[in-house]
Amino acid sequence: GAGVSQSPSNKVTEKGKDVELRCDPISGHTALYWYRQSLGQGLEFLIYFQGNSAPDKSGLPSDRFSAERTGGSVSTLTIQRTQQEDSAVYLCASSSGVWGPGQPQHFGDGTRLSIL
Amino acid sequence: TQLLEQSPQFLSIQEGENLTVYCNSSSVFSSLQWYRQEPGEGPVLLVTVVTGGEVKKLKRLTFQFGDARKDSSLHITAAQPGDTGLYLCAGEAGGGADGLTFGKGTHLIIQP
Known part of the structure; x- marks a missing residue:
């Protein structure tokens, strides 16, 4: 597609349930990023993929969070046993993957996750 | 952990006035990017500055990267x-x- 696509756009679920968020990056973009945007916290970097590989998972908030990318394209962010503090907008971005400073990141419109 | 302090957090001014938003850190960055975000949408890139002292203009917007x-x-x-x-x-x-380190943002309201 023309831009980064995220689904669902909104997700409401009960505490303790698992959720899966999907990101479809711009075609040909090898780099993919997940961020979380919470009220008062700004955007927080979660994880980066170059191709299917995530070299550093230390940005994920807890071991309830996991992410994968297959085929160098679609990525999923999974949150297990959701807690109320997981409520936020989860944003995905992609870039060309060319090494060097200043590569622009193109963001999707995010998934607004609400945990009841 | 790198931090970016952005100020002011909120700004409401009248149409025609000038304003400046600041972004400060004790860390050195290889680039500094400015985004604009509308409600319900993802951030959209406005400009990227890479070289210390660099100034970029986008119509009425002027972006500057500090020398350091x-x-x-x-x-x-x-x-x-x-x-x-x-x-x-x-x-x-x-x-x-490493992904991007974001400031907390400046909510700007321009009143007609």
Whole structure:
């Protein structure tokens, strides 16, 4: 597609349930990023993929969070046993993957996750 | 952990006035990017500055990267109601693997 696509756009679920968020990056973009945007916290970097590989998972908030990318394209962010503090907008971005400073990141419109 | 302090957090001014948003850090960044975000949408890139001391202009918006690559500013001349939005600065530490470090944003309201 023309831009980064995220689904669902909104997700409401009960505490303790698992959720899966999907990101479809711009075609040909090898780099993919997940961020979380919470009220008062700004955007927080979660994880980066170059191709299917995530070299550093230390940005994920807890071991309830996991992410994968297959085929160098679609990525999923999974949150297990959701807690109320997981409520936020989860944003995905992609870039060309060319090494060097200043590569622009193109963001999707995010998934607004609400945990009841 | 790298931090970006963005100020002011909120700004409401009249149409035609000038304003400056600041982004400061004690860390050096390889690039500094400015984004604008509308409600319900993802951030959209406005500009990227890479070289210390660099100045870029985008119509009425002027972006500056500090000489030491630790700070940046966004200056808007003769603000218009269409400039209303959330402005975010984001610093890049390396070549991309660390993701971007974002400031908390400036909520700008331009009143007609």
